Amino acid sequence: MPELPEVEITRLGVTPLVKGQLIKDVLIRNKNLRWPISSGLKKNLLGQKFSAIERRGKYLLFYTDQGCMLIHLGMSGSLRIVDQMTISGKHDHLDIIFASKNALRLHDPRRFGAVLWTNTTPLQHKLLKNLGPEPLSEDFNGALLYQKSRKRRQPIKNFIMDNHNVVGVGNIYANESLFLAGINPKRQAGNISLQRDEVLASTIKQVLKRSIAQGGTTLRDFSNIEGKPGYFQQQLNVYARASQPCVKCSTPIKECRLGQRASFYCPVCQR
DNA sequence: CGAGCAACCTGCATGC
DNA sequence: TGCATGCAGGTTGCTC
Secondary structure (H helix, E strand, O other): OOOHHHHHHHHHHHHHHHEOOEEEEEEEOOOOOOOOOOOOHHHHHOOOEEOEEEEEOOEEEEEOOOOEEEEEOOOOOEEEEEEOOOOOOOOEEEEEEEOOOEEEEEEOOOOOOEEEEEOOOHHHOOOOOOOOOOOOOOOOOHHHHHHHHOOOOOEHHHHHHOOOOOOOOOHHHHHHHHHHHOOOOOOEHHHOOHHHHHHHHHHHHHHHHHHHHOOOOOOOOOOOOOOOOOOHHHHOOOOOOOOOEOOOOOOEOEEEEEOOEEEEEOOOOOO
């Protein structure tokens, strides 16, 4: 489900409803995620308040005065704010219940998500400390892309989806960004000129920003914290459009697999 | 070191 | 209708 825009939509939706609210109870209904939810989570959170909710890559960081809860939504995770009495479903793993009677509820059918606790600076956490730059920050630009990709032979699509190079570019947005930048996804990362890397970096920023502005992409089941879908999928140019005409030149869109992921491109517009 | 790939899971669409 | 297969928005950690 979530790529960076969807995680950001979730963060923006959750923040006003949970920030500063006293945590009254924590229910671990199903601890089975990528790693088991620690039973100590309740002790860590009880009586605390979230002072800020930040994002690093696709991780959500829920800060308290005592430490920080990290949540990753994996492929199918979502957060909702519900009334604490709302009946839970099969894949509802965790409820954090506030004095306001609202609950922050984590739903994750495929269980690729994670809920972790850290007492140290979260950005120094093992899973976060080696992440590449945020795509929407000034740290990420064409010069960086160019410098990091020299002598790299892997396809550019794999390269921009690697968190060490830049975070938050998942499969949909990698496909879309490369289309708009006119770059073939199979092209070796190390063979791309500085000028074209600059186009690519600014395209990635633009695509992510536009998607956030439209509430993210809903393909199957992404929804925001109120359960409403995003609208960016209406603007997808290549993703899941195999054999359909390119929006620019009408050539049928091609599909291939790169790094085990479905990849879509126009063989004429993308070189 | 880079690159490739299996694995972690469930749900859904498809085809026989 | 039932069963097998393949695929899905992500990431880690192994092997070569």
